[in-house]
Amino acid sequence: MSAERIDRVVIVGASLAGLRAAEALRDEGFTGRLTLIGDEPEPAYDRPPLSKQVLLGQVAADATALPLARDVDAQWRLGTAATGLDLDGRTVLLADGSKVPFDRLLIATGTRARPWANEAEAALEGVLTLRTSADAGRLAALLDAKPRRVLVVGAGFTGSEIASACRERGIDVTVAERGPAPLVGALGGVIGEAAARLQRAHGVDLRCGVTVTSLEGDEAGRLCRAHLSDGTVLEADVAVVALGAIRNTGWLEGSGLAAGPRGIAADAACRAFDHNGIATDDIFVAGDVARMPHALFGYQFLSLEHWGNAVEQARLAAHNMLCASRDRRPHLWIPAFWSSQFGVNIKSIGVPTMGDEVVVTQGALEDDRFVAVYGHRGRVIAAVSFDHGRWLDFYRCLIESAAPFPPEFAGVDRPPPGTVPVPACFPDPSVPSHGPTVTVSGYAPSERRITFTPAPA
Amino acid sequence: MTAPETMMRRIADPAARPDPYPLYEELRRTPVARQDDGVYTVSTYWEIRSLLNDPRVSSQTRPPLVPTPSGARSMLRLDPAEHDRVRRIVTRPFGPPHTPRRVFEMRRGMADTVRGLLDAFADKDQADIVDDFAYPFPISVICRLFGVPVEDEPRFHLWTESLLGAADFGAEHKPDPHLLDPDAAKIEMGGYLAELFDKHRKDPGDDMFSALAVDDGPDGRLTPPEQVATGFLLLIAGHETTVNLITNGVLTLLRHPQELKRLKDDPDLAVPMIEELLRYEPPVQYLPNRRTMDAVEVAGTVIPKDTDVNLMLAAGNRDPRRFPDADRFVPDRGDVEHLGFGNGVHYCFGAPLARLETRIALTEFARRVKGPELVADPPPYRVNPVLRGPRHLPVAYRGVRS
Ligand SMILES: Cc1cc2nc3c(=O)[nH]c(=O)nc-3n(C[C@H](O)[C@H](O)[C@H](O)COP(=O)(O)OP(=O)(O)OC[C@H]3O[C@@H](n4cnc5c(N)ncnc54)[C@H](O)[C@@H]3O)c2cc1C
Ligand code: HEM
Numbered sequence: 001m002s003a004e005r006i007d008r009v010v011i012v013g014a015s016l017a018g019l020r021a022a023e024a025l026r027d028e029g030f031t032g033r034l035t036l037i038g039d040e041p042e043p044a045y046d047r048p049p050l051s052k053q054v055l056l057g058q059v060a061a062d063a064t065a066l067p068l069a070r071d072v073d074a075q076w077r078l079g080t081a082a083t084g085l086d087l088d089g090r091t092v093l094l095a096d097g098s099k100v101p102f103d104r105l106l107i108a109t110g111t112r113a114r115p116w117a118n119e120a121e122a123a124l125e126g127v128l129t130l131r132t133s134a135d136a137g138r139l140a141a142l143l144d145a146k147p148r149r150v151l152v153v154g155a156g157f158t159g160s161e162i163a164s165a166c167r168e169r170g171i172d173v174t175v176a177e178r179g180p181a182p183l184v185g186a187l188g189g190v191i192g193e194a195a196a197r198l199q200r201a202h203g204v205d206l207r208c209g210v211t212v213t214s215l216e217g218d219e220a221g222r223l224c225r226a227h228l229s230d231g232t233v234l235e236a237d238v239a240v241v242a243l244g245a246i247r248n249t250g251w252l253e254g255s256g257l258a259a260g261p262r263g264i265a266a267d268a269a270c271r272a273f274d275h276n277g278i279a280t281d282d283i284f285v286a287g288d289v290a291r292m293p294h295a296l297f298g299y300q301f302l303s304l305e306h307w308g309n310a311v312e313q314a315r316l317a318a319h320n321m322l323c324a325s326r327d328r329r330p331h332l333w334i335p336a337f338w339s340s341q342f343g344v345n346i347k348s349i350g351v352p353t354m355g356d357e358v359v360v361t362q363g364a365l366e367d368d369r370f371v372a373v374y375g376h377r378g379r380v381i382a383a384v385s386f387d388h389g390r391w392l393d394f395y396r397c398l399i400e401s402a403a404p405f406p407p408e409f410a411g412v413d414r415p416p417p418g419t420v421p422v423p424a425c426f427p428d429p430s431v432p433s434h435g436p437t438v439t440v441s442g443y444a445p446s447e448r449r450i451t452f453t454p455a456p457a
Numbered sequence: 458m459t460a461p462e463t464m465m466r467r468i469a470d471p472a473a474r475p476d477p478y479p480l481y482e483e484l485r486r487t488p489v490a491r492q493d494d495g496v497y498t499v500s501t502y503w504e505i506r507s508l509l510n511d512p513r514v515s516s517q518t519r520p521p522l523v524p525t526p527s528g529a530r531s532m533l534r535l536d537p538a539e540h541d542r543v544r545r546i547v548t549r550p551f552g553p554p555h556t557p558r559r560v561f562e563m564r565r566g567m568a569d570t571v572r573g574l575l576d577a578f579a580d581k582d583q584a585d586i587v588d589d590f591a592y593p594f595p596i597s598v599i600c601r602l603f604g605v606p607v608e609d610e611p612r613f614h615l616w617t618e619s620l621l622g623a624a625d626f627g628a629e630h631k632p633d634p635h636l637l638d639p640d641a642a643k644i645e646m647g648g649y650l651a652e653l654f655d656k657h658r659k660d661p662g663d664d665m666f667s668a669l670a671v672d673d674g675p676d677g678r679l680t681p682p683e684q685v686a687t688g689f690l691l692l693i694a695g696h697e698t699t700v701n702l703i704t705n706g707v708l709t710l711l712r713h714p715q716e717l718k719r720l721k722d723d724p725d726l727a728v729p730m731i732e733e734l735l736r737y738e739p740p741v742q743y744l745p746n747r748r749t750m751d752a753v754e755v756a757g758t759v760i761p762k763d764t765d766v767n768l769m770l771a772a773g774n775r776d777p778r779r780f781p782d783a784d785r786f787v788p789d790r791g792d793v794e795h796l797g798f799g800n801g802v803h804y805c806f807g808a809p810l811a812r813l814e815t816r817i818a819l820t821e822f823a824r825r826v827k828g829p830e831l832v833a834d835p836p837p838y839r840v841n842p843v844l845r846g847p848r849h850l851p852v853a854y855r856g857v858r859s
Contacts, residue, residue: 343554361512362512362537363537363538367538369538369541390510390801390802391510391512393506393507393510394507394510394511394512397507409512409513409751410513410750410751410762411511411512411513411514411515411750411751412512412513412514412515412517412536412537412750413512413536413537413538413541414512
């Protein structure tokens, strides 16, 4: 234990990261007062099923609760948003006007869905985003009503999973994607091509290189058609806007933390930076809202919108906020996530978005069963598998040992000789799209020193 | 002076069969060890697991333990992508996504069989858990599942025993005089299976072999020789191992009477208990069928290319770096990701079936058999060091509940 007594720990954001941190704090022996503040009224639930089992009608939208692994003996302030942070006074301000003092604070406010920019169009019946269980309940009900056509705007992971659920339920679906292929922001153009083939083979009307310019409603205010940038007009009753996520940092504006639209910058021990780029000792960050440097990836700041990352950082933050400074552990988790769509289990490990080149090392792209490895300056940086997830541990070792790229080995299910790396074809990150689920954002914790002003989202 | 005995020879020695675990402990002191004959043993948990998921390690390059007829290989001895294709085809009539309820729907028939076997205990005050319980039960299950006439059971019992008993494990032991010559057994059993698949092709039932003989999925159908190779594998893998798991279960429970009582009071305990059993007394003790296709570094040791590797599952299951108190039987240890069913692409195909069978067998044994006690401890074991289990398990008791 550090010299200072820690009697009060406050966690803002009572979802996956918040819950896991609460458990870890008690596991680590914290016996003081623990408060969880969350703006959603319902107890924490799991999000990955919301775009999968829930849309298939296999699980009810309100039935994905996250079970607590242990009694955490906490004060729960659910349905109450945090609206401000007083760094010097070590107090969190709540929407109901109350103030909650802390010795240690964990910020785990995650992200929210990027809304459709035109507010009037976004308000049409049948237009929605997918982030919360309420969203999933609405979308599932809309799908139950057998819409003529669903339009999915944005072919990132969430959009692709929604399209997959529609097809599995026999519903016509159009996917409109600004980039050249689905998943291109996360996995690049080569694997994106494989994803595009998969979508089309399952009957998705996939349109790449187009944007949706407007959504049109009927007199009753219900969505009836959409206009695309190539001039096409599409009849649709449902439009799901899947354009990526925005980090929930607005409540920290003016707090003095290095918080902005790209998240809250922290060091590898999960300690938040203030706007001078100095690590605080009492404020910790975990989950989708965090970005922190990673030793294996050139100490660049990574933002990871991954389930496993939230769990890992939550545990780490809990440990580091209680222990003595020399016992702090660094964030060394190798990024990993999964997705299931069109009957294929997709897994990723490492940071594909850093890859310059990609090469298939097992299986074959055209069979939708393969492992592809990404290289960055001659070393292995990531691997992605379609229905080949069992091998990824081997590739994790290659990433951890900075193995040379392309990896050379004799093994099972190797592609024919002469298979060579090709450019991974990531789109220019400055072009807005649905956004990848991993973003790499340079080195500095706060881009502008001293006069840090977060840009609008 | 004679050369020092290699560890694999000491493990293969029938004298080690009742308790091989001290040998495994010795083996784990060198997690990756080269034996005198050039074979490497890998005996610690993480190292075994990583090799089971390493694409540089093949299951195809070593000759089969049970030689298959007609040159076709079963999935057990195939590498991806061929392995994956065969496994998908065989999974289609067995489990999700295509046939998600097949195993679940067998539970009633299983319960009836177990009830009948235990009813027969009532006439006696002693039974052999192997011959009277653990052996006949899974046989009747797989006969129904696969579509093998039950009356043919004595024939393939003899064939599989002859094949397994004859496999060379490096130890000198007298072959059982009742057994057939292994080549003859192989030919006879191959002929029998070819005929059986023919019969199912002409007159398919709703069993798995019929489905394999006539159904076409997205990957097409197995060739007739592939069907026979699959039949061999399923009949052997689906039976011997389950017999040993049930027998090891009864043995372990009788050695831990307080756990037997807990199971009797709380049948749901069977679920974690069976996982612990697969860790503590795994029916497949090691995998003698892997070979490196490239140099592979594990735990600081480089296994050269083209080297035979034995993956010592039972040793890894007792690795204290992985499981605290590894030598104790703790039915409700939460964290019990054992290697008893292997890992990676060859992870046991029949695991859901084996779990359900063993669950029904052990809960019913605990519930119904009054005051069971071991007659001999240790019991006599089979010679096979890979598929290790008691040959007989005589148990005395004081009646049977209804
Ligand atoms: C539909 C969907 C599917 C997904 N599928 C996968 C998948 O297959 N694989 C994978 O790896 N990941 C997946 N993810 C991502 C994964 O769910 C997230 O990485 C994870 O939820 C992050 O957890 P978190 O606790 O950091 O953030 P969140 O889950 O976003 O939780 C943050 C919480 O804080 C609350 N909050 C925000 N602001 C405030 C405030 N000011 N005051 C109080 N409370 C506040 C929010 O309402 C929310 O409850 C998916 C996500 C979604 C939405
Ligand atoms: C307790 C019982 C069982 C145990 C301990 C067991 C154990 C194992 C192990 C360790 C493997 C991995 C082999 C390897 O990696 O080389 C395996 C594979 C296999 N098992 Fe089982 N098994 C059991 C029951 C069954 C049953 C009931 C069936 C059939 C219905 C079955 C069918 C198979 C098949 C077909 C394979 C090969 C899978 C492949 O190569 O992909 N097993 N089993």
